[in-house]
Amino acid sequence: MQVRQISVFMENRAGRLMEITGILAQAGINLRALSLADTSDFGILRIIVDKPDKAVDILRRSGFTIRENVVIAAVIEDRPGGLYEILKVLADAGISIEYMYGFLGKHEHEAVMIIRVEEMECAIEVLLEANVTLLKGEQIYTM
């Protein structure tokens, strides 16, 4: 129920993001989801890709500072209130969100939210109990 995410530490300088995407493209790695958190000095690029092992290897070898961890991919209905419902489940369980980002799913009327919390196991448990569909890693990588 957990999805592998790669985070890359990036200085804010022109062309840095382009370099990363170029490296991934050359290795034939496809991006599934992406988010960029930034300050005036540096950014944290978070990506989910179709070939995580290969991506980790190629980024490391290219000298990037990366960190691998896992996130939750929750399917929500693409309608008003869809996000609210799963956030309520987490809030009721007293779980706070470190960060999240979303993208539209393959199926119509469906979106996927990538969620990172500190208490991953606990979050997965309450979401499943509330009948939220969580995607397995493979499901996202091959989407």
Added chain:
Amino acid sequence: MLYWNQAEETRSRDELQQIQLQRLQKTLQLVYENVPFYQERFKAVGAEPQDFKSLEDFFKFPFTTKADMQSTYPYGMFAAPMEEIVRLHASSGTTGRPTVVGYTRNDLDTWSDLVARLLTAAGVTKKDIVQVAFGYGLFTGGFGLHYGIERVGATVIPVSSGNTDRQLQVMCEFGVTVLVSTPSYAVYLGEILEEKKIPLDSLKLRVGCFGAEPWTEAMRGEIERRLGIIATDNYGLSEVMGPGVSFECVHKNGMHISEDHFIAEIIDPDTGAPLPMGEYGELVLTTLTKEGIPLLRYRTRDITKLTAEPCPCGRTFVRMSKPRGRTDDMLIIRGVNIFPSQVEAVLVEMEETEPHFQLIVRREGALDTLEIRAELNEAYFSDEMRVMHQLEEKIKTKIRNAIGVSAKITLVEPKTLERTTGKAKRVIDLREYL
């Protein structure tokens, strides 16, 4: 009043040299009898104090360096017993060890007189009300100026540094006529006055005596315009005395070195060879009247040049130009001495950063700012912004505790800062000095 002590400040060069030689011999005798460090030095060159019969002879004596003062930390260079020392000051050191300096009662008396010369040369008299915005503490600026102002007989207001609102209140309401501060703080005060729309003619300010950091002629122009004053420069360093070693007169054409108390030389910083008058090199100072810590041929690490051209003010002392750099990598930021090695010591100790860093100094408006670019250790990279900010704050706090100045911390990717085989380019100083 033009001079604090006309007779002493306008002696003929012959008479001045005679006095230098007499006082030098006394100083040599003093350290020979009381300072083991110098006894070793005399032994090493196979000489005794009476062997130095001329200044030329003396200019062969080995230099004294900051490292020597640190190796004898804290009191090893003292020529007077502690019961004769009535005050200590200290300045930051390259290894984190400060340099401790001690003053006898006579030293404080001399120092007050030298500062009185500085003030009088700038036009300060006993009718003036002087606001001291230098920090009072181990730094020699605050107390050094303070007692010189009292010596002149002017009214001293020891506001100390910081608290700009109170500085402005004092300046506006106490009828302040003279400001003593770092030049960058003077520019800053000028900007705030403008911001608050306080008209210059509501102030009584007329003179500023600025020092403790390098500044440019452009800054002088700005200070004079913004504050409506005459701004003069003065120079000193705690090892040698503190402020009052040299000072500008109202002609603002170089700082007169009080040569009856110090011998000044300019040397090639690489070879140690003397350089002719007018050439830029490292300033070397010998104290002639100090009792607490007499220093022989002390390398100041400041790059300047001397001129013996007569000054319209009538003082016969040689003048030094504004220092235009340093031979070491010391930075002066907001009047505080900072060595890159102090920053390195903090970063080496922290696992979260690599010991590779770069210091970038800028002058933003009037204030000097320090940015420290440090390489992040990959093991501590987090995908959570909150954690990264905590890390920056942690470094910031440690740096502030170590160097006494707040710096902006910029984390950079590992292995991206320039590594050179020799001395790493660790300091980028974007301030203008000339």
